[in-house]
Amino acid sequence: MGVQVGIVGKPNVGKSTFFAAATLSPVETGNYPFTTVDPNKGVAHVVDECPCRRFGVECDPRNSECVDGRRFVPVELIDVAGLVPGAHEGRGLGNQFLDDLRQATVLIHVVDAAGATDEEGRPCEPCSRDPVEDVRFLERELDEWIAGILSRDWDRTVKRASLEKKPVSEVLRERLAGIGVSLEDVERALDESGVPDNLEEWSEEDLRRFAREIRRVNKPMVIAANKADVDCAEEYIERLKREVEYPVVPTCAEAELALRRAAERGLIRYLPGEGDFEVLKEDELSDRQREALEFIRERVLERWGSTGVQEALNTAVFDVAGMILVYPVENESKLSDSEGRVLPDAFLVRKGTTVRELAYKIHTDLGQSFNRAVVLRPDGSREVVGEDYELEHGDVVKIQTS
Ligand SMILES: Nc1nc2c(ncn2[C@@H]2O[C@H](COP(=O)(O)OP(=O)(O)OP(=O)(O)O)[C@@H](O)[C@H]2O)c(=O)[nH]1
Ligand SMILES: [Mg+2]
Structure with a gap:
């Protein structure tokens, strides 16, 4: 999405x-x-x-x-x-x-x-x-809304989680999946709110503190x-x-x-x-x-x-959602796609997205057959990068497959 x-x-x-x-x-x-x-x-x-x-x-x-x-x-x-x-x-x-x-x-x-x-x-x-x-x-x-989602059936959830030995962050992510919260969001919010590691020790106040941090990272x-x-x-x-x-x-x-x-x-x-x-x-x-x-x-x-x-x-x-724009192309010299359209697509991705993740976003096949990528510069120079290269705002990039 x-x-x-x-x-x-x-x-x-x-x-x-x-x-x-x-x-x-x-x-x-x-x-x-x-x-x-x-x-x-x-x-x-x-x-x-x-x-x-x-x-x-x-x-x-x-x-x-x-x-x-x-x-x-x-x-x-x-x-x-x-x-x-x-x-x-x-x-x-x-x-x-x-x-x-x-x-x-x-x-x-x-x-x-x-x-x-x-x-x-x-x-x-x-x-x-x-x-x-x-x-x-x-x-x-917003905080009350999130706290409300969390606290529904709280005691039962906590008990079950401890029986199943489920990691705390996974339990919380599942609870909040409906509002688009990722595991990463949960981990950051756990970190920032300084709540106990064990859910059974959470007070009402801990739950609210955590809800507040979720709101800050997720909305x-x-x-x-x-x-x-x-x-x-x-x-x-x-x-x-x-x-x-x-x-x-x-x-x-x-x-x-x-x-x-x-x-x-x-x-x-x-x-x-x-x-x-x-x-x-x-x-x-x-x-x-x-x-x-x-x-x-x-x-x-x-x-x-x-x-x-x-x-x-x-x-x-x-600035706030931390998205950047990148421009994948197929033809290096023309900066075009296979149909000859120059700089056809602008992709909005999260800062920190690697070039391989971008390849997957474009097409699963492209992600799977990814070999390396080339970042193209206006002065005609090109930088060959590996799968872990983190894209920068404005990058024009050609993905090469094996
Ligand atoms: N002076 C001024 N009035 C504005 C501005 N923007 C909107 N308004 C006026 O504010 C009133 C409410 O605008 P809406 O856009 O309907 O407000 P809303 O937040 O959607 O309201 P609800 O749908 O009831 O929640 C209208 O009379 C607008 O003309 C603005 O920039 N300056
Ligand atoms: Mg309105």
């Missing part, structure tokens, strides 16, 4: 606006197939410099898009139902919210940096609700401080940056949506992530549209550098 990004937060903070903006195609046509299975699931993109620039070639992508030397690589985005306090006990759309999150690789927690919605997402006096509170509350809900998070166009946002964003352990990206989802829509209609030239746009059809703009665009330029782009939506996605996938 690919990378799944979950958009979470209390009601009314702008999750659906963020989702709508991020899933509007950033480019004219998508040339890879995708179908929307669910209204709240869609395809968004992370963006990086395309290697075509460094190599001075013209690319012909298949699983992604290249516009002006920027490579747009698809990821799955989920608009999760608004979370209210007590969700883990089933309040609001509680369980649906949590179910939606099970397979998420990383979360974008959208908060209202205008401070104009209370803890349940109801409108309140602007600048009166501290978004740091919302971060704490979401952490608590890492970036904060999208949304509604950054509103007056008191600046102050709240500073506060968030000081108080929380996650990256904080100021966003204005509404502006991103307006820009992408205008670009889609050919009214402006705008690429997601950029700090400005260019009006293409001045005479087709209504006065209201012109005003809205001016507002976006002054209040959002000039103030924050961009709308932040693209930056939030990139930060989530690259």
Whole structure:
């Protein structure tokens, strides 16, 4: 499965606006197939410099898009139902919210940096609700949810495990398999939480501490401080940056949506992530549209550098989830696949992935018959590497079979 990004937060903070903006195609046509299975699931993109620039070639992508030397690589985005306090006990759309999150690789927690919605997402006096509170509350809900999954039938599980002499990490992984927790996640969380080695000695408090670490390793998070166009946002964003352990990206989802829509209609030239746009059809703009665009330029782009939506996605996938992009090719000199498509695919893999693991991801046969690989450089040099070579972000690599 690919990378799944979950958009979470209390009601009314702008999750659906963020989702709508991020899933509007950033480019004219998508040339890879995708179908929307669910209204709240869609395809968004992370963006990086395309290697075509460094190599001075013209690319012909298949699983992604290249516009002006920027490579747009698809990821799955989920608009999760608004979370209210007590969700883990089933309040609001509680369980649906949590179910939606099970397979998420990383979360974008959208908060209202205008401070104009209370803890349940109801409108309140602007600048009166501290978004740091919302971060704490979401952490608590997630922790309770995970602790709840762990503690179901706890005594029986512990007894059985000790009879069967099953390793602790295996027992815990099985319990948490439904939320996509790996053995590696469990081992890291065991390490970080410092709980007893023997499950029979775990107190209620140990279980919670462990649940908290699982959340930190398995559902890492970036904060999208949304509604950054509103007056008191600046102050709240500073506060968030000081108080929380996650990256904080100021966003204005509404502006991103307006820009992408205008670009889609050919009214402006705008690429997601950029700090400005260019009006293409001045005479087709209504006065209201012109005003809205001016507002976006002054209040959002000039103030924050961009709308932040693209930056939030990139930060989530690259910095927080620790993914990198690599480009496998078959033909070394042309940097193409067997059909002659230049730099056809961008693969999102975890940092630390070896070149052999990449081969397996491309095709089981390729993994099995792997012999060595060649990392190609723009200056024409090539580095022959063995199966344990850990891929680096941006690597263009040819896999050789025996
Ligand atoms: N000022 C401002 N308002 C925004 C921004 N993004 C969204 N909004 C407004 O916030 C309100 C809520 O937006 P939604 O996207 O529906 O919020 P949500 O989080 O999906 O809400 P639920 O689905 O109820 O959980 C709408 O009135 C949006 O227009 C923004 O960047 N700036
Ligand atoms: Mg919504």
